[in-house]
Amino acid sequence: MKEPARILVVGGGYVGMYTALRLQRKLRRGEATVIVVDPEPYMTYQPFLPEAAAGSISPRHVVVPLRRTLDKCQVVIGEVKSVDHAKRTAAITTLASHEEGTGAVQIRYDELILAPGSVSRTLPVPGLADYGIGFKTVEEAIGLRNHVLEQMDIASSTRDPAVRDAALTFVFVGGGYAGVEALAELEDMARYAARYYHNLEPDDLKFVLVEATGRILPEVGEEMGAYALRELRGRNIDVRLDTRLDSCADRIAVLSDGSRFPTRTLVWTAGVKAHPVLAATDLPLNGRGRLKCTPTLGVDGVEHAWGAGDAAAVPDLTADDPETTVCAPNAQHAVRQAKVLAHNVLASLRGKPLKDYRHKYVGSVASLGLHKGVAHVYGRKLKGYPAWFMHRAYHLSRIPTFNRKARVLAEWTLTGLFKREIVSLGSLENPRAEFELAADTGRHPEAS
Numbered sequence: 184m185k186e187p188a189r190i191l192v193v194g195g196g197y198v199g200m201y202t203a204l205r206l207q208r209k210l211r212r213g214e215a216t217v218i219v220v221d222p223e224p225y226m227t228y229q230p231f232l233p234e235a236a237a238g239s240i241s242p243r244h245v246v247v248p249l250r251r252t253l254d255k256c257q258v259v260i261g262e263v264k265s266v267d268h269a270k271r272t273a274a275i276t277t278l279a280s281h282e283e284g285t286g287a288v289q290i291r292y293d294e295l296i297l298a299p300g301s302v303s304r305t306l307p308v309p310g311l312a313d314y315g316i317g318f319k320t321v322e323e324a325i326g327l328r329n330h331v332l333e334q335m336d337i338a339s340s341t342r343d344p345a346v347r348d349a350a351l352t353f354v355f356v357g358g359g360y361a362g363v364e365a366l367a368e369l370e371d372m373a374r375y376a377a378r379y380y381h382n383l384e385p386d387d388l389k390f391v392l393v394e395a396t397g398r399i400l401p402e403v404g405e406e407m408g409a410y411a412l413r414e415l416r417g418r419n420i421d422v423r424l425d426t427r428l429d430s431c432a433d434r435i436a437v438l439s440d441g442s443r444f445p446t447r448t449l450v451w452t453a454g455v456k457a458h459p460v461l462a463a464t465d466l467p468l469n470g471r472g473r474l475k476c477t478p479t480l481g482v483d484g485v486e487h488a489w490g491a492g493d494a495a496a497v498p499d500l501t502a503d504d505p506e507t508t509v510c511a512p513n514a515q516h517a518v519r520q521a522k523v524l525a526h527n528v529l530a531s532l533r534g535k536p537l538k539d540y541r542h543k544y545v546g547s548v549a550s551l552g553l554h555k556g557v558a559h560v561y562g563r564k565l566k567g568y569p570a571w572f573m574h575r576a577y578h579l580s581r582i583p584t585f586n587r588k589a590r591v592l593a594e595w596t597l598t599g600l601f602k603r604e605i606v607s608l609g610s611l612e613n614p615r616a617e618f619e620l621a622a623d624t625g626r627h628p629e630a631s
């Protein structure tokens with residue numbers, strides 16, 4: 184009897200999780216084993232991160248547990264370090280291999296699906312590596328929420344005006360949807376929270392958005408981007424276009440227009456780049472480090488290797504010049520590519536013809552805080568409450584599994600009925616602090 188094929192999926196994000204989900208539904212018994220490797224036991228629904236930062240959705244509902252969703256796959260919590268496709272092996276480190284100091288283990292496969300996504304694109308700005316924080320993970324989103332509320336606590340309790348000003352100044356770099364939504368949701372939450380501080384006014388908080396080009400939110404088109412800009416400026420957010428961050432050394436954000444902002448919060452959302460693990464494979468990459476793929480999502484010129492999502496350069500067959508245009512790194516493409524990818528991997532196992540990936544980008548929705556938003560989808564332009572509602576409805580329909588949809592909907596309904604949560608749980612980052620204090624104060628009597 185033929186051995187089941189081994190399909191290795193690197194990354195359990197949009198592409199990895201959706202592809203594995205479809206494969207587990209469509210594979211015949213004994214046809215193949217699907218192994219999904221990801222450092223985290225969950226898939227992150229990134230478009231909900233800004234709402235998680237604002238406290239409108241709890242962190243657990245922004246993620247989808249891989250083990251439960253992919254119950255017919257083998258889920259390995261680990262990190263792929265390198266791939267030797269010529270030998271059909273991948274080197275993986277796991278929590279256990281770290282603890283035991285045994286180094287990477289080799290996993291053998293027959294079909295490889297590479298979907299490790301992207302990482303923040305940083306620049307050699309002085310101080311950025313020391314003080315910056317990204318906005319791609321649930322840890323970053325919740326860490327930032329706690330941090331912002333903690334800065335308000337610091338500002339409220341200090342007598343030093345310089346400390347107070349720096350604590351209340353929040354600088355965001357990058358005016359794409361991640362940066363704008365993160366800033367808008369956090370600003371909305373923080374100004375609301377200010378009413379509960381006896382010595383802070385909403386206008387004491389200073390939010391600055393730094394964008395190197397002349398516009399924000401290119402994803403929603405020029406007109407809606409201009410509306411979002413007016414909306415943010417109308418909320419007293421200092422948006423600086425055609426401006427770059429030159430330095431943030433010593434916790435002072437220095438901008439290319441000469442302005443300086445002492446700050447303890449620097450959020451970097453200036454784009455993404457292909458995941459560095461791709462460079463540790465023997466597969467072809469384009470000039471930007473993304474996997475060179477064909478319209479059928481196979482790796483160019485290589486058999487039994489596939490790629491999609493942020494990590495892959497897939498020709499955009501709907502573009503005027505598909506030879507030179509590749510699909511943008513976004514969830515819209517990632518989800519749809521996953522569908523074609525699963526189809527093609529199955530077709531290739533069964534010796535059937537492959538499909539091309541073809542999807543015309545239909546636009547974007549962005550939330551600008553509670554009940555505020557902007558959208559440009561299927562040619563329709565919406566702003567304010569209708570856009571915000573559409574943003575929620577669209578993402579609710581997209582978040583995977585019925586279970587997750589129900590939880591998010593229930594949570595929105597509850598948060599709509601009650602006041603917003605404004606508590607910082609930053610102390611979660613140091614759960615032993617209380618016990619360490621107790622242990623130290625409870626010294627053995629004979630010790631003194």
Ligand SMILES: Cc1cc2nc3c(=O)[nH]c(=O)nc-3n(C[C@H](O)[C@H](O)[C@H](O)COP(=O)(O)OP(=O)(O)OC[C@H]3O[C@@H](n4cnc5c(N)ncnc54)[C@H](O)[C@@H]3O)c2cc1C
Pocket residue numbers: 193194195196197198199220221222223225226227229230231232233261262263264298299300301318319320360361458460491492493494512513514515516517548
């Ligand atoms: C804040 C924010 C908001 C966004 N909003 C939108 C939006 O409104 N609309 C939209 O279209 N797009 C949006 N995006 C972009 C969208 O989330 C990405 O394009 C999409 O997640 C890409 O899917 P992917 O599968 O390629 O990567 P990911 O979903 O990032 O998945 C990659 C996975 O690979 C794993 N991984 C990484 N390294 C390794 C390794 N070495 N070994 C194994 N696994 C590894 C990661 O842990 C992760 O789970 C947003 C992104 C962010 C950050």
